[in-house]
Amino acid sequence: MLFLILSAILGPAESRRLIERLRARDAAALGELYDCYGAVVYAIILRIARDRATAEDLTQEVFLRVWNRIPTFDAERGSLSTWLLTIARHSAIDFLRSRGGKQERLNVSIDAMERPLAGGNAETELQTAGDAKRVRAAMDRLEPKHRQLLELAYFDGLSQSEMAEKLELPLGTVKTWVRSALRQLRENLQQPSGVNA
Amino acid sequence: MTCEELRDEYELFALGLSEGAERRELESHLERRCPVCTPGVAAAMHTVAALALLAEPQPLPARLRKRLMAALGVDSPSWFSWPMLIPAALALAGLLLWVQARAGWQAAERALASSRAQVEQQAKELGQLRPVLAFLNQPGTKLVNFGAGPTGSILVNAREGVLLMASNLPALPAGRTYQMWLIPKGGAPQSAGLFQAAANGTALHARPGLVPAETSAVAISVEPEAGSTAPTTTPILVAPVTGF
Numbered sequence: 001m002l003f004l005i006l007s008a009i010l011g012p013a014e015s016r017r018l019i020e021r022l023r024a025r026d027a028a029a030l031g032e033l034y035d036c037y038g039a040v041v042y043a044i045i046l047r048i049a050r051d052r053a054t055a056e057d058l059t060q061e062v063f064l065r066v067w068n069r070i071p072t073f074d075a076e077r078g079s080l081s082t083w084l085l086t087i088a089r090h091s092a093i094d095f096l097r098s099r100g101g102k103q104e105r106l107n108v109s110i111d112a113m114e115r116p117l118a119g120g121n122a123e124t125e126l127q128t129a130g131d132a133k134r135v136r137a138a139m140d141r142l143e144p145k146h147r148q149l150l151e152l153a154y155f156d157g158l159s160q161s162e163m164a165e166k167l168e169l170p171l172g173t174v175k176t177w178v179r180s181a182l183r184q185l186r187e188n189l190q191q192p193s194g195v196n197a
Numbered sequence: 198m199t200c201e202e203l204r205d206e207y208e209l210f211a212l213g214l215s216e217g218a219e220r221r222e223l224e225s226h227l228e229r230r231c232p233v234c235t236p237g238v239a240a241a242m243h244t245v246a247a248l249a250l251l252a253e254p255q256p257l258p259a260r261l262r263k264r265l266m267a268a269l270g271v272d273s274p275s276w277f278s279w280p281m282l283i284p285a286a287l288a289l290a291g292l293l294l295w296v297q298a299r300a301g302w303q304a305a306e307r308a309l310a311s312s313r314a315q316v317e318q319q320a321k322e323l324g325q326l327r328p329v330l331a332f333l334n335q336p337g338t339k340l341v342n343f344g345a346g347p348t349g350s351i352l353v354n355a356r357e358g359v360l361l362m363a364s365n366l367p368a369l370p371a372g373r374t375y376q377m378w379l380i381p382k383g384g385a386p387q388s389a390g391l392f393q394a395a396a397n398g399t400a401l402h403a404r405p406g407l408v409p410a411e412t413s414a415v416a417i418s419v420e421p422e423a424g425s426t427a428p429t430t431t432p433i434l435v436a437p438v439t440g441f
Binding site (some may be wrong): 104 | 247
């Protein structure tokens with residue numbers, strides 16, 4: 001099953017061409033972007049929202065948001081897949097928080113977070129099949145308590161205070177663990193994992 | 198704070214967990230496009246985005262792609278193509294609006310019948326209006342005109358869908374879009390897709406597919422650009438549709 005939906009390959013040249021076509025309002029290009037990343041977008045939204053009908057609605061909204069915002073997207077400053085998945089996560093978490101009666105959104109505005117930034121490996125599109133293995137391997141090497149915190153933050157959209165409350169831990173401990181988890185995750189991802197990427 | 202002191206803040210920021218003075222300081226570095234922090238945060242966002250790949254793969258509903266394409270006005274029922282409809286329907290909309298402005302509802306009805314003959318001739322010449330005619334000639338296609346503020350017409354066919362032709366739509370601020378709704382009697386509005394008006398305030402929007410029998414009105418509201426699951430503003434147009 002995994003290889004069936006995590007098989008998207010979007011090289012730099014293909015990515016650039018796709019962006020150009022999206023800017024030219026080529027609806028078929030959005031269809032191709034959907035074919036590459038639709039399954040990942042749907043999977044993450046479903047994981048967060050936990051409702052298939054909602055996941056379908058939000059997945060459509062995410063791609064329409066990309067369609068409407070593509071004129072402001074700077075291809076030289078970030079990858080399309082990073083941007084797309086950032087929008088997907090934020091949309092799902094905003095839904096989750098609004099459903100839970102929490103009016104506040106993520107701690108950083110969506111506009112700021114969804115703005116592509118320069119440098120690093122940001123111009124590299126996520127190659128979903130290889131990167132999925134690499135990320136899973138990096139997460140598996142984390143301490144369970146660290147892994148749990150990252151999953152609560154990423155998939156449940158919990159703030160550090162909310163994680164402290166949920167896990168009945170001092171806030172300072174959560175902050176320390178989160179920083180350690182992120183530092184360790186970064187190092188794990190930078191190490192050769194022995195997994196085909 | 199120095200860039201080195203902010204290093205551990207990059208992933209926190211990308212996750213939406215950065216808080217307080219550190220967050221403000223990092224945003225300040227990003228605002229001035231700090232050559233250290235900007236690529237650092239970009240890489241962190243790439244890393245955090247990759248966490249999406251941890252989500253358990255799910256089979257993608259086949260209808261979802263069709264919905265998405267339909268929202269863009271493409272991927273139509275097999276017997277005709279909605280994009281092919283656009284130039285033809287725009288011409289028809291202009292004709293309808295002209296008739297409506299000149300002579301009112303009854304005259305518009307008469308002119309519509311007359312216009313069909315004209316459209317038939319154009320269809321032969323251009324080969325583009327056949328889908329419009331097919332839609333208009335479908336048994337049960339209902340024409341609803343509306344005026345006051347936005348003006349135009351709505352074509353409703355229970356089996357084929359809804360076609361909106363509008364003019365005099367107000368320009369929208371950035372980040373907003375029009376959203377069409379099918380409103381069932383006594384039920385919650387159902388989204389019928391997003392659309393933008395042209396610079397001159399005209400718009401053509403199609404929502405192909407079956408129209409629920411309980412639909413009693415078609416409405417247009419202004420929504421955030423990604424659309425809404427229910428209207429969040431007072432509709433600028435509510436057109437009753439019955440007998441389709």
